[in-house]
Amino acid sequence: MYPIQKATKEIKLRKGGASFLYLRVAKKYGINCHTLAQRHQGQTQPRRLTQLSLHPQHKTELIQYIKLLTKRRTPPSRTMIRNFALSLAGREVSESWVTRFMNRNSANLILRWQTAMDRNCHKADSEAKYSLALLHLQYGQKGLHDWCTWEIKEGL
Known part of the structure; x- marks a missing residue:
C-alpha cells in the first residue's frame, strides 16, 4: 500500500x-x-x-450490460462493445482494447458473436440436408434415376 x-x-x-x-x-x-x-x-x-480507458465502475456496468444483452439472446458484437465503451469513457477505445477486455473478462462473459459465424451454427445439421439425403437414398433403393423424375406443375 x-x-x-x-x-x-x-x-x-x-x-x-x-x-x-x-x-x-x-x-x-x-x-x-x-x-x-x-x-x-x-x-x-x-x-x-x-490512465485507464475505462474506470472500474464503468467496467462493471459494461459487463452487466453485456450479460443482460446475452440473457436476452442478443449478444453484442465487437463494434457494439467498442461503442458502449466510447459512451461510458467519453473517448475512443481501440480494437485491441476490445480484444484485451474480452480476454480479461472471459470468465464473466459469454460472447457468442466474436467471429463472423458461430462455430456451433456452422456445424449445425439442417433439416433440408437430411430430407434431400433421404430422397436420394430412396431413389437409389428403388432404382430410379434423375431422368425418371418429372416436375408436377400446379394449375394444370
Missing part, C-alpha cells in the same frame, strides 16, 4: 468529529500535505485510474 493510501485510510478511520491536521498526518507518512488534502476531499484521483 502506498503512503498516500495509508494516510487517507488513517484519516477515514478517525472517530467522527476527531480533529486532525493534514500537515501532521502528511509528515508522519512523508507526503505532501496539499496532495493528501486533495485526495481525502475527493478532488484528485490516483494516476493509474486516470
Whole structure:
C-alpha cells in the first residue's frame, strides 16, 4: 500500500468529529500535505485510474450490460462493445482494447458473436440436408434415376 493510501485510510478511520491536521498526518507518512488534502476531499484521483480507458465502475456496468444483452439472446458484437465503451469513457477505445477486455473478462462473459459465424451454427445439421439425403437414398433403393423424375406443375 502506498503512503498516500495509508494516510487517507488513517484519516477515514478517525472517530467522527476527531480533529486532525493534514500537515501532521502528511509528515508522519512523508507526503505532501496539499496532495493528501486533495485526495481525502475527493478532488484528485490516483494516476493509474486516470490512465485507464475505462474506470472500474464503468467496467462493471459494461459487463452487466453485456450479460443482460446475452440473457436476452442478443449478444453484442465487437463494434457494439467498442461503442458502449466510447459512451461510458467519453473517448475512443481501440480494437485491441476490445480484444484485451474480452480476454480479461472471459470468465464473466459469454460472447457468442466474436467471429463472423458461430462455430456451433456452422456445424449445425439442417433439416433440408437430411430430407434431400433421404430422397436420394430412396431413389437409389428403388432404382430410379434423375431422368425418371418429372416436375408436377400446379394449375394444370
